Amino acid sequence: MSRLKEGIEKEISNIFDNIVDFRKNIHMYPELGYKEIETTNRIVNILEKNNVKVYRFENITGAIANIFNNCEKTIAVRVDIDALPIRENTGLSFTSKNKEVMHACGHDVHTSIGVGLAVLLNRFKEDLKVNVKIIFQPAEECSPRGGAKLLIEKGVLSNPKVSEVYGFHVWPSYKIGEIGIKPGAIMAASDRFKIIIKGKNAHAAEPHKGVDAISIGADIINAVEFKLKREINAFEPCIISIGKINSTGRYNIICDHTELEGTIRTLSEDSRKKIQSRLKEIVKGISNSYGADYDIDIINGYNPVLNNEQLTASFIKSAEKILGGENVKTNIKPSLIGEDFSAFCKHKPSLYFHLGCDSKYPLHSDRFFADNETIKVGLRLLGLYIIEEIA
Incomplete structure (x- = not known):
């Protein structure tokens, strides 16, 4: 082990307890997107x-840490800081007080x-071969207008100009010490839709005098679930899910108003456009057939x-040295979960990986918790990569 690497490992151990205390504190006081005031503080x-x-960013929550060593090249690491509107059920001693x-x-x-990475890199600033910006981004969970795009518009990738951006997400299906990474698409496009069916009231005993918005909605759901999906190549990952149905009326009244809301997840632009186009055609055709x-x-x-x-190729090579080749999973399938890190990918060469956290509960569960x-694994990987590997 080189003297530099030994020093980095030692410093990670020295700061780890303080970073864990910080984690417990922000876990107890989570805040929703664009409201992360105390988290930013x-x-x-x-x-x-x-x-x-x-x-601090102006007129928006979040912050940016700059660790500069007068280098020609500047990179950025983005971390998201917002929470979800879920009542926690983990039973932790530092469970959410919000x-x-x-x-x-x-x-x-x-x-x-x-935070730990900013502290670590700052203590080894003289050894850095690149300047580093660490972006504490608000509102990742606020699709379709997440915080990434707003920060880019504010110039977070300028002054000095950022050449590449790194991001990551904890991943329950990987063990602690493992990562998942692949070139190309690793997370999906995430679109949403809302359908409103306008039927006609009638007595439930005389349905022929009305236009049943519930029946139309049911036909649309069946068409989406069983017809539209069969029009997409089976080897092309995509999901169309309807997660919300609202209707008006009474048990003995033919419903005249039904709303459906759902999401479309795709990896290719061709599938994205085709699904959106066909969904419009299906809704129009079924509604018209009922006279709605x-x-x-x-x-x-x-x-x-x-x-x-x-x-990706460079990072995989370095990660295998740091974590061990068996802990770097490259033969992985992309996730259909959405992420606004995609905004950075649009502007700069970017890399995003999944960081194993070995949780038995999935993301967005009221019992999810990452050890x-x-x-420590994230600090080791990113710290050693940035200090020793990036030239």
Whole structure:
């Protein structure tokens, strides 16, 4: 082990307990997207105490830490800081005190790794071959207008110009110490839709005098579930899910108003366009066949997260040295979960990986929890990669 690597490993051990305490604190006080006021305060306070240059964003929550060594090249690491509107049910001693809000997607771990990484890199600033920006991004969970796009519009990738961006997400299906990574699409496009069916009331005993919006909605669901999906290549990953149905009326009245809401997840732009086009045609055709009016609104959300092939190859090689080849999973399938890190991919060569946290509960579960050791693995991987591997 080189003297530098030994020093990095030792420093990670030295700061780890403080970073875990920070994690517990923000886990207890989670905040929703664009409302991460106290989370931002805690990030700024701990970084300032550790002599890291950190700046709040103007007119938006979040912050950026700059660890610069007058290098020609600048990279960025993005971590998301927001939580979800879920009541926590983990039973932890530091469970959420904001009763209807929870870090059910592990962003408390992401934030803690970002803080720890800023402290670590700052203490080895003279050894850095690149300048580093660590972006503490608000509102990842606020599709379709997540915080990434807003920060890019504010110039977070400029002054100095960022050449590449790195991101990650805790991943329950991998063990602590493992990562999942692949070139190309690793996370999906995430779009949402709302369908309104406008039928006609009648007595339930005389359905022929009405236009049943519930029956129309049921036909649309069946067409989406069994017809539309069969029009897409079976080897092309995609999901069309309807997660919400609302209707008006009474048990003995033919319903005149039904609303369906759902999501479309795709990896390719061709599938995305085809599904959206066919969904409109299906809703129109079924509604017209019943004599009903309709509205359909499809909102484009996040684009797919696309890993740059060159960055991915370089990162895999380094990760295998740091974690061991058996712990770097490259033969993986992309996830159909959406992520607004995709906004960075659109502007810069980017890399995104899944960080094993070995949780028996899935992301967005009220019992999800990523072990604190996940933080140490993230610090080791990113710290050693940035300090020793990036040229």
